[in-house]
Amino acid sequence: ETPFEMGRLGLFYSNQSSELQDVNNSADIHYLQFQSSIYYPVATGWQSYVGLGLGASYADADWVDDKYGFSASAFAGLEYTFSKNFALTAQVRWLGTVVDNDTSGACVLPTDGSSCVIKFETDWMNQFQSNIGFSFRF
Template structure:
């Protein structure tokens, strides 16, 4: 009898834990948009003319989406995609560069940890993944490893809908003296840099289901 009672209690406890886990693990989708700023300057040498210049990526709007699941910490695990259409800003060269327009994509796997205060939920977040830069005029795409760290807050209007705002800093790892943006074997620039830094300010909506 005692064995049956213990077995019954154990099964009941397991059922409660499974039910709790199912409730805690929710999926969410969070589209966002904002402004990307503060890109690092690159010290470059034109591979054709040997002209030295200071090159940076211009500030502009960006948009993206996160999709993931919540965790009982409370926190979340997510996949992030961010897109920015921008252009190069040449600091020391008055000539029009061959490359003008540039698309930048971030694809990151990340996590967030929340510090709930009622419906107001501040959080910190970090992620890692890839940065891809896609120039115009037929030059090659460049894909590099990158990481980010940031913080923000969301406000839960209902259990299924929240608005959020955050700031993130992205660091893209670039090999020193790397050739960038090649076309038919000819590369546009030699870059003397190890990291490309960029900041993003975003606002968005989070739908939980």
């Protein structure tokens, strides 16, 4: 068991933008999640943490059939506390979202004249991100 004081609740928002220049296609995925994490002291001023998040996503892309979906995340990080309310934090995070997609396309790349065929079918999309920043607690 872990004391209640070692856990934290929060709200997480992220925007993941992707662009394919040669085929002129882009996507923006927005995540909004409630998250919970647990902190473990490492040394004076240092804490590590792990957590999970659940929420929703919005996919702003032409190739997605259903733009809204369920999303989940798992994350881990390290934090250095300057004061009771202010800290430097670094983390890695996996983000997964439900997408309803069955896409195919053909293109001619103008750079060398070769052709390409793009086809994929999926119900789940994974993304990874790393963050460095400051946290402020109130």
